[in-house]
Amino acid sequence: SAVISQKPSRDICQRGTSLTIQCQVDSQVTMMFWYRQQPGQSLTLIATANQGSEATYESGFVIDKFPISRPNLTFSTLTVSNMSPEDSSIYLCSARDREGNSPLHFGNGTRLTVT
Amino acid sequence: GQSLEQPSEVTAVEGAIVQINCTYQTSGFYGLSWYQQHDGGAPTFLSYNALDGLEETGRFSSFLSRSDSYGYLLLQELQMKDSASYFCAVRGFKTIFGAGTRLFVKA
Numbered sequence: 001s002a003v004i005s006q007k008p009s010r011d012i013c014q015r016g017t018s019l020t021i022q023c024q025v026d027s028q029v030t031m032m033f034w035y036r037q038q039p040g041q042s043l044t045l046i047a048t049a050n051q052g053s054e055a056t057y058e059s060g061f062v063i064d065k066f067p068i069s070r071p072n073l074t075f076s077t078l079t080v081s082n083m084s085p086e087d088s089s090i091y092l093c094s095a096r097d098r099e100g101n102s103p104l105h106f107g108n109g110t111r112l113t114v115t
Numbered sequence: 116g117q118s119l120e121q122p123s124e125v126t127a128v129e130g131a132i133v134q135i136n137c138t139y140q141t142s143g144f145y146g147l148s149w150y151q152q153h154d155g156g157a158p159t160f161l162s163y164n165a166l167d168g169l170e171e172t173g174r175f176s177s178f179l180s181r182s183d184s185y186g187y188l189l190l191q192e193l194q195m196k197d198s199a200s201y202f203c204a205v206r207g208f209k210t211i212f213g214a215g216t217r218l219f220v221k222a
Contacts (some may be wrong), residue, residue, distance in 0.1 A: 043212040082145035
């Protein structure tokens with residue numbers, strides 16, 4: 001199964017700044033996704049990171065706020081732009097290594113605090 | 116739209132059996148997954164049901180009834196380390212998670 005490395009693991013940022021989160025998978029994967037999770041809450045899908053094309057965003061999330069890159073089959077970045085305290089959350093990268101019944105694998109997440 | 120419902124919290128004692136139910140409404144259903152998440156950790160995959168019936172993996176089993184849009188996770192011989200949050204998730208083109216059930220296992 002795919003092993004996902006995510007960094008940074010945590011950060012404290014000032015409002016108005018931007019943070020880029022990196023996600024590296026140890027093998028080529030078909031699908032990569034970015035989720036957000038408030039402590040004690042469920043996982044909310046932000047977007048699907050598409051290799052070589054623009055990400056597919058879920059309702060309530062836009063590219064200007066959360067630009068995503070996926071230059072190849074093993075790497076993706078999520079940027080949280082112009083941050084405000086409401087962006088404080090855990091951001092999780094996930095991947096599925098093949099089609100069919102393969103499960104989602106998750107990175108350990110990035111705990112972001114915006115002051 | 117898509118929605119999943121599961122209990123917010125369950126408490127049980129060591130050695131007991133607990134069942135966590137999940138009902139869902141969705142368009143484009145491939146299957147139902149279950150994930151475990153300990154505090155501060157990443158979600159980890161437990162099981163997946165694409166067809167009706169019971170799937171068993173060690174102490175954990177998962178059941179699906181597609182006609183009832185219902186599934187459950189069964190945890191047997193509970194251990195303290197099973198205290199965690201458990202999420203059901205609908206698998207379509209993308210995976211959507213329920214709100215999670217926090218399981219407390221007491222000695």
